[in-house]
Amino acid sequence: MNSEPAIPIFPRLGAALVARLPLAPAQLAAERLVSQIAARHPDLFARLGDHARKTIAIDPTDTPLVFLLTPDPDLPRVRVARAVAGERWDARIAGPLAALLGLVHGAFDGDALFFSRDLVIEGDTGAVLALRNAIDNAELDMGHEIASLFGPVERPLAGAMRIALPLVERATGVALMRRAGEPT
Amino acid sequence: MSAPLELVCPAGTPAALRSAVKAGAHTVYCGFADETNARNFPGLNFSRAEMEEAIAFAHGRGAKVFVAVNTFPRAGAERLWRAAVSDAQALGADAVILADLGLLDHTARAHPDLRIHLSVQAAAANADAIEVYAREFGVKRVVLPRVLTVQEIAAINRDTKVETEVFVFGGLCVMAEGRCSLSSYATGQSPNMNGVCSPASHVEYRQEGDALVARLGGFLIHRSPADAPAPYPTLCKGRFSAGGVEGHLFEDPVSLDAANLIPLLADAGVRALKIEGRQRSRAYTEAVVRSFRRAVDAHARGLPIEAAGLAALSEGQETTAGAYRKTWR
Structure with missing residues (x-):
């Protein structure tokens, strides 16, 4: 881990393009991804305790999308919106998409991002802490999770990602894969 | 060696x-x-x-x-x-x-x-x-x-x-160590008894303009300007006004x-x-x-x-x- 990470920002052109797309495909993909993670990582949702029924706005501030996640183990839900304004949420966690991905993949420390103001939290702080700690413990790899959505082509897709993602990581500085830690 | x-x-x-x-x-x-x-x-x-x-x-x-x-x-x-x-x-x-x-x-x-x-x-x-x-x-x-x-x-x-x-x-x-009850004054819970200093359930962050405002148990404890690092939401790291001076009266973060x-x-x-x-x-x-x-x-x-x-x-x-x-x- 870089001790003083510079957080890459999502390209403005890309954000402008995403803003022109309809929400329905993103909504469908987000729903399938959340259901998949709930099925594959039940411990993540169990670790949330009473906070699992709260709605947390995950707000990548350099993109035109917001994900309103209710990680209820019985009925996990996610809604994709254009912005947090006008939406109902209990807590909000906001920062560049690369910071949020870095948290999921164990590349960044949440408190350090908070100290440096790269990450903003609002509302129910307990719910944010619970989600952050549960995700950190789950050691998710979003590439694996996305590949597993594709059923019969999961293995070749995961293999292609193993080759491509390190190259994209090096080019963009975004943590796209789980940090596993090296033995001493 | x-x-x-x-x-x-x-x-x-x-x-x-x-x-x-x-x-x-x-x-x-x-x-x-x-x-x-x-x-x-x-x-x-x-x-x-x-x-x-x-x-x-x-x-x-x-x-x-x-x-x-x-x-x-x-x-x-x-x-x-x-x-x-x-x-x-x-x-x-x-x-x-x-x-x-x-x-x-x-x-x-x-x-x-x-x-x-x-x-x-x-x-x-x-x-x-x-x-x-x-x-x-x-x-x-x-x-x-x-x-x-x-x-x-x-x-x-x-x-x-x-x-x-x-x-x-x-x-x-x-x-x-072990003698701090600052957190319990504001929240009713302390690190020594409940295992939580500034329990998350009592912490509220809010963006007010460029500043990050933190409250503990409803008490304003610090306001971090846009370019300043944010501290933990503990009373000991809060910024207070006393004797005409504003600053970290207990401890710097x-x-x-x-x-x-x-x-x-x-x-x-x-x-x-x-x-x-x-x-x-x-x-x-x-x-x-x-x-x-x-x-x-x-x-x-x-x-x-x-x-x-x-x-x-x-x-x-x-x-x-x-x-x-x-x-x-």
């Missing part, structure tokens, strides 16, 4: 424990997911099954696990704390870290084969006090409060055979980093070095443990200790040698 100082590392989750062990921790300390330990935060800590698995993982790689049962039992609820000690032993813990006199006495009587360490929460800050804990309860090691100079630590080690363990990295508290003092601490007779941060991520654990493992190995070989560059992981993004170099005296 001498034996390296024992590096005692934090783990708030099973994933953090695995990261700590892989990064070179000699020992990991952790707690159960309830109020029996001083990091009782949402989403943190270990179920009994997770603890059993984590201890097996650590032992399989030559690392030890200490279980912190270091809060003070509520009257009428002692059974919860006693169960934590009993389960820690049954699950294979190498030691329990205790603070409460009653729980120390119970553990010494009911679990005579279980190694007991005295928590920093007990605030044993001189050799006479430490000797009492050793004589009465068989305490083998004491975690010293972060209020002592290196010279005072050396004086303690001259007068006791009990092993000493000192913090070398992480968050600092302004009070003598900085973190301890005593890596450069490792040779002095070793010369003072310290046996183990502790890293704070069970509430932090596996990224923090991996980076800090790896850095300090390099430092203790370098010291054991008689080599100089390189600057670690861990300020970005620190509260206030600044570090201090804390009371070890008490220049204000």
Whole structure:
């Protein structure tokens, strides 16, 4: 881990393009991804305790999308919106998409991002802490999770990602894969 | 080459424990997911099954696990704390870290084969006090409060055979350890009794323009301008107005980093070095443990200790040698 990470920002052109797309495909993909993670990582949702029924706005501030996640183990839900304004949420966690991905993949420390103001939290702080700690413990790899959505082509897709993602990581500085830690 | 100082590392989750062990921790300390330990935060800590698995993982790689049962039992609820000690032993813990006199006495009587360490929460800050804990309860090691100079630590080690363990990295508290009730004034819950300093359920952050405003139990405790680092939402790190002056009246939001003092601490007779941060991520654990493992190995070989560059992981993004170099005296 870089001790003083510079957080890459999502390209403005890309954000402008995403803003022109309809929400329905993103909504469908987000729903399938959340259901998949709930099925594959039940411990993540169990670790949330009473906070699992709260709605947390995950707000990548350099993109035109917001994900309103209710990680209820019985009925996990996610809604994709254009912005947090006008939406109902209990807590909000906001920062560049690369910071949020870095948290999921164990590349960044949440408190350090908070100290440096790269990450903003609002509302129910307990719910944010619970989600952050549960995700950190789950050691998710979003590439694996996305590949597993594709059923019969999961293995070749995961293999292609193993080759491509390190190259994209090096080019963009975004943590796209789980940090596993090296033995001493 | 001498034996390296024992590096005692934090783990708030099973994933953090695995990261700590892989990064070179000699020992990991952790707690159960309830109020029996001083990091009782949402989403943190270990179920009994997770603890059993984590201890097996650590032992399989030559690392030890200490279980912190270091809060003070509520009257009428002692059974919860006693169960934590009993389960820690049954699950294979190498030691329990205790603070409460009653729980120390119970553990010494009911679990005579279980190694007991005295928590920093007990605030044993001189050799006479430490000797009492050793004589009465068989305490083998004491975690010293972060209020002592290196010279005072050396004086303690001259007068006791009990092993000493000192913090070398992480968050600092302004009070003598184990005696702080600031949090309970604002929230009704304290680190000593409930395992939470500034419980998350009582913390509210709000963006007001470019400033980040933090309230604890409804009390405004600090307002961080856009370009300033944000501190933890604790009263001791709050900014207050008093006597016509506005500032951090109790304590600046900085973190301890005593890596450069490792040779002095070793010369003072310290046996183990502790890293704070069970509430932090596996990224923090991996980076800090790896850095300090390099430092203790370098010291054991008689080599100089390189600057670690861990300020970005620190509260206030600044570090201090804390009371070890008490220049204000």
